Amino acid sequence: MSFENPAYHIHRRSVEGHEGHWVKTFDPPQANPPTPELLAPTNPVPGLMLAAGYQDRVTTPNTVQRDLLHGLRLDMWDGRRVEMFVFTDQDNPSTQNGNFPGATIRVPRGTIFHCETMTHGGPHTIHWHGLEPTPINDGVGHCSMELGRYTYQFQPNFIGTYFYHCHRNTVQHFEFGLYGLFIVEPPDAFSGPNWGGYPRRIAGNTSNFPQFPELNTNPLTSGDPQAYTVPYDVEAYWVLQAVDSVWHDIAADHAAFFPGHGTQPGINDIFYHGFFHDYNPDYFFITGVPIPVRAPGPGTIPPNVVIPAALNSGVSGTQVSINAQRNQTILIRCLDAAYGTARVTFPVDVVIIAWDGRALGIPPYGSYNSAYPVKAGTPIKLSVARRFGALIRSSVAVNSFATVEFRKHEADRLLMTARIPFVIS
Numbered sequence: 001m002s003f004e005n006p007a008y009h010i011h012r013r014s015v016e017g018h019e020g021h022w023v024k025t026f027d028p029p030q031a032n033p034p035t036p037e038l039l040a041p042t043n044p045v046p047g048l049m050l051a052a053g054y055q056d057r058v059t060t061p062n063t064v065q066r067d068l069l070h071g072l073r074l075d076m077w078d079g080r081r082v083e084m085f086v087f088t089d090q091d092n093p094s095t096q097n098g099n100f101p102g103a104t105i106r107v108p109r110g111t112i113f114h115c116e117t118m119t120h121g122g123p124h125t126i127h128w129h130g131l132e133p134t135p136i137n138d139g140v141g142h143c144s145m146e147l148g149r150y151t152y153q154f155q156p157n158f159i160g161t162y163f164y165h166c167h168r169n170t171v172q173h174f175e176f177g178l179y180g181l182f183i184v185e186p187p188d189a190f191s192g193p194n195w196g197g198y199p200r201r202i203a204g205n206t207s208n209f210p211q212f213p214e215l216n217t218n219p220l221t222s223g224d225p226q227a228y229t230v231p232y233d234v235e236a237y238w239v240l241q242a243v244d245s246v247w248h249d250i251a252a253d254h255a256a257f258f259p260g261h262g263t264q265p266g267i268n269d270i271f272y273h274g275f276f277h278d279y280n281p282d283y284f285f286i287t288g289v290p291i292p293v294r295a296p297g298p299g300t301i302p303p304n305v306v307i308p309a310a311l312n313s314g315v316s317g318t319q320v321s322i323n324a325q326r327n328q329t330i331l332i333r334c335l336d337a338a339y340g341t342a343r344v345t346f347p348v349d350v351v352i353i354a355w356d357g358r359a360l361g362i363p364p365y366g367s368y369n370s371a372y373p374v375k376a377g378t379p380i381k382l383s384v385a386r387r388f389g390a391l392i393r394s395s396v397a398v399n400s401f402a403t404v405e406f407r408k409h410e411a412d413r414l415l416m417t418a419r420i421p422f423v424i425s
């Protein structure tokens with residue numbers, strides 16, 4: 001559905017006659033399925049990236065490219081090399097060796113989003129986690145399809161923080177690095193000359209928090225592209241990542257540990273490689289920045305880490321370590337991409353405006369939830385794949401650290417304590 005334009009409806013159709021394509025595949029598919037009901041894509045970002053010099057071509061107009069499984073031998077902080085699975089973008093030279101996490105995809109709300117996908121060495125998928133594709137575009141390998149080449153299509157309709165990841169043999173392909181952030185922005189975010197800069201806007205309802213007075217309270221049905229959004233001056237990504245190097249040594253082959261199928265599909269399939277249940281990460285990262293100490297730490301990432309615009313859909317200045325000014329509005333987008341739980345503790349009071357890509361307290365949806373404050377020093381608990389959005393504005397200087405505790409979820413045991421520099425001057 002679309003709030004603006006009923007012509008943009010993406011229809012659903014029966015899978016009748018296509019069962020061979022749209023069901024679970026144990027082995028690489030023999031043919032690449034066509035995308036049903038293909039509409040003309042409307043995503044302006046690839047063209048803007050090209051014009052700004054971050055890409056050297058746009059293979060298909062208004063379409064993002066993602067290739068999967070270019071082997072990346074990632075050097076750990078202690079010199080150990082670990083085999084990763086990574087995304088590349090054939091249009092973007094900054095991604096040619098693969099990135100961990102994958103380059104961030106940012107799009108305006110309401111766009112008809114296309115991603116042309118090519119896999120290497122075996123089937124993969126892309127699951128658009130928290131977004132709302134039709135089932136065959138949802139990319140959950142074990143219940144839709146796995147593929148060699150495909151054009152994913154969907155229309156994101158809620159401004160917020162999501163992520164994309166491979167969903168084939170998920171425990172392996174996700175943990176090995178096949179994921180990246182996916183951010184839905186207001187419909188007008190990429191339409192002006194300042195499309196790659198700040199201030200930007202995020203969906204939220206801060207009406208109970210007078211430190212964020214610039215809330216736009218026009219109803220969503222008004223057609224105002226900034227309805228129920230708040231501007232922010234500084235943005236940070238905290239992608240919590242953990243790698244068990246033993247897994248990567250044992251299962252460097254993408255297909256080595258995929259289940260076999262028995263004589264009765266779904267009845268006597270062979271899930272015999274149980275070692276993936278034993279997760280003991282020994283390398284930890286915040287948005288690709290290593291925590292350069294042995295577990296359990298604590299270890300600290302460097303100050304002033306900034307995401308390159310070429311890996312961020314052309315948006316400049318997104319931070320990892322926080323370096324802001326007093327009375328600026330700071331938005332932190334946090335994703336737990338480790339295969340365990342985490343506790344995130346801020347050195348300042350924050351307001352949680354969103355969970356899992358959906359803003360809290362937005363009329364007409366928001367009668368059952370609301371944005372809420374979290375005091376400095378109070379841990380925020382996360383589990384795998386969850387995201388929160390935190391807004392911060394401080395009138396006083398801060399020179400401290402945020403703390404991330406990576407935890408093993410079965411026993412709730414502390415694995416590593418990471419510290420993120422947090423400076424407001």
Ligand SMILES: [Cu+2]
Nearest residue numbers: 124166168173
């Ligand atoms: Cu994969």
